[in-house]
């Protein structure tokens with residue numbers, strides 16, 4: 303059973319002007335599809351074909367780098383698309399809003415901490431908002447295609463928001479201005495999806 307490329311759920315140009323159509327098309331149809339192809343090749347004929355990605359990541363240090371890098375690449379992008387929407391609003395679910403206030407003081411503080419983690423992740427990687435097992439919300443970042451579900455992650459938890467800060471995610475429109483891309487990201491965040499994952 304091979305994994306499949308998920309649909310975005312919106313057109314490539316739907317996030318304009320914040321994320322441009324060409325970036326979205328290449329990111330989804332080339333980069334994401336590329337990780338998927340290599341991930342499926344890496345697990346073909348092994349027990350991993352029948353496992354959930356989260357179970358693979360929980361013991362990813364047992365497997366080769368192709369599984370870690372391409373499994374992460376496949377999973378992280380599939381998650382990232384869900385956090386993007388052309389119909390963004392900031393009427394947050396009350397429980398989520400309360401948790402953000404509890405752990406960050408305010409939504410603005412959360413955005414600042416998350417943006418800082420995304421801006422300062424050296425080289426390629428991701429920034430994450432996590433829900434830890436005890437319910438605490440924390441911001442982290444990870445290099446390459448690692449994620450907080452992996453056993454090698456210094457801080458583990460369930461991702462409820464993420465941003466891709468690889469240059470392929472923003473360079474066509476924003477060039478070296480990663481912070482501008484991060485600020486634009488907040489205009490297209492799907493807080494309903496964040497709330498849904500928070501409640502899981």
Ligand code: MN3
Pocket residue numbers: 329333379466468470471
């Ligand atoms: Mn990417």
